[in-house]
Amino acid sequence: MQSVEYREQIYDILSDPTKSIATRIDDALDVGVDYLDVSIGFFTRIEDDVQKIVQSTGNHTLIQPGETCPLDDAYCRRTIEIESPLAIQDADASSAVADSAVETFGLGAYIGARILVKNEVYGTICFADTESRETDFTAAESYFVELAARLVAQALEQQSYERELAERETEINTKEEVSRALIDASFDLVFQIGSEGQFTYVSPAVEDLLGYSADDYLGQPFTSMLPDQSTIAVAEEIYESVMAGETVVREYFPLEHRTKEQVLVDIRVTPLYSGEVSPEDRTPADIVGVQGMARDASGRHHRYRLIRVLNRVLRHNLRNDTNVISGYAEMLRDRLEDEDAAYARKIIETTERLITLSETAQKLESNLEAPPEIEIVDIVPLVVQTVNQIDEQYPGASISVHTPDVAMAKSAPRLEAAVWELLDNAANHAGAAPSITVTVRIADEQAVIQIKDDGPGIPADEKAVLLSGQETPLEHGSGLGLLLVHWIVESLGGELTVRDSEAGACVEIALGRTGEPSSE
Structure with missing residues (x-):
């Protein structure tokens, strides 16, 4: 095996x-x-x-x-x-x-x-x-x-989460108000839906999760929290099941944020019985509504997606490239003549590709797992330092840098990895003697890092990876470094843009900012 x-x-x-x-x-x-x-x-x-x-x-x-x-x-x-x-x-x-x-x-x-x-x-x-x-x-x-x-x-972690859910459900069976307070403090969203399908209670924490206040939802149908018709159909099935006496649990259930983006949550929805009926006598006829609890699962979903991406990329590339290595090694074994040097070079080239792919995958995983650490800092030193490192690694490249004295922005140390990947991509793919221009500027409420080269430009499939983090183009691992850039900029709350350019590629990272540096 x-x-x-x-x-x-x-x-x-x-x-x-x-x-x-x-x-x-x-x-x-x-x-x-x-x-x-x-x-x-x-x-x-x-x-x-x-x-x-x-x-x-x-x-x-x-x-x-x-x-x-x-x-x-x-x-x-x-x-x-x-x-x-x-x-x-x-x-x-x-x-x-x-x-x-x-x-x-x-x-x-x-x-x-x-x-x-x-x-x-x-x-x-x-x-x-x-x-x-x-x-x-x-x-x-x-x-x-x-x-x-x-x-x-x-x-x-999942076991711990399920244990917490079970503990919270037990607490709910004591006093309703005490239970509600405990749940509100422990979950990202708690809600109740009446027998007519309308929200009768939504916890205040919904504003942090979805951008709307609890009052915005009260009296509204539960479908008002959902992003599309397919999700509504699933939610209606869940509602009917709970009203029939079932408890329903779903992972990665989509809700709609005020910005129209989807927020994935883990939900647990249980029947809400009339208080006039003792627990041992309850039947579906005594159900007066449903109660749901949800936790934001977006971060965990990203980690699961990343593991799947890494597995698929490594599974495909390591298998194929290892076969190449084995094939050339066998040829070397059977044909120890002048051509051996060429075969040896092929082995080295393939091995280097494997090492590069492995290192990039490792960086991608470590950056995804890194804590937020987002602060308002001057990004100019980070950009200049990264340019200097690339300049040393690629002496044939011509790199010019244009920055203001100070550019404060919401950033973290992992921004350096994103800038490095874009510069490394330009130096690798923009020709034998690439010309690269790095510009930092202040635009409205953003600090923008622009990296422009005179190469052939970014292929359409890799551009999709950079801008949207799509997994499909990574089937052969060509855009793994660009996926790293996407994840980092997204985690910083920034924006990625690929600008039209007469020649080469032009990529911009836009980060939020708050003005001048503090006096500390």
Whole structure:
């Protein structure tokens, strides 16, 4: 079985909502042990500098469920401190593992990744063997472990969310007003719909979620919150089911913001019974309306989409390019003559493409997971610094920069990655000696970064990736760097524009601003 098939298998296992998390993790550990050709797999919980084995596979006496040890004596001590997986070919020769850990556990080879739940270290998922490896763990193997860690984290977050929902539903059965206050403080939207299909209550938090006040919805049909006819049809089916006595849960249900954009939420809608009927005597005839609770799921939906994009791109490109490498390697083996040098160059070129694709995918994922950190800052130093870095990397390019002394804008450190990708794209694709102009200007209430080159321009499919973040054009990975730009600018609340140009490409990033720098 190839590495991509193992990744698909681990994704299917850990994303299966029909199985318990414990069962999913057990199955994932078995797949990992098989794929990595090791004898031990384990899932840990780390609290108060203590490592506890929660689940495991293998016969190691100290790596069994319930076993604990000080974190300083564990192989996972270094794992939780770094973002990428920790891969160790020979523990005896590695400085990343404490001597006490090697003496205690006697593991020769180890690879593990940290699990973050709500941006906090929860534990690790690891694979190991008592014998050291003859070769390093590959990039594909490291990505497999990292993917497993992220999927376990998502499953744990979903479990926590479902537990919170269950707890809130229990509270609702006490006092209506107390319950309503608790829910309003815990959810992005709470609403009640009467038997005539009109809103009888909408929590004040709706203004933050959808841009309208609660009073705007009161007395209106529940369809007024929905974006289109297909969504209305689904909502009407949900309403009928709840009025018949069912509780309905939906993920990524679309609502309409005041700006006409869609907001995806997770909703839970339950029957609202007459208070005159005791719980044990309730029937659908006693239902007087429905009560719903919703949480903004847009961020999580973006992360899920990104994982799917990364999986598809890596699955397609790594498979195809690896086949190219294998093909040329076989030709080199069979034809050790003058043509060998040309084949070797082909191998190097293909490998470089794989490395570039992998690095860009990693940057895309890390930037998506980065906290907002949006501040009003001067973006001129960031732009100038990025231009200088590109100038050093591409000495054949001619880059001119035009900026005001100060340009305050809503920004974050990840803006540098977006500017870098656009400049790198221009330097790579605008010819042997490209001419690039970078301009920063103040326009109305925005600070605009314009990057213009004299190359052939941006192809239509890649332009779609840049402007809308569409996934389809990434089938062959051509626009992954541009997708990174789209995600970053969107996360900063900015706007991307591709301007018409007589020759080459002209891309603008527009960011909101608030005027002059503070005196601090």
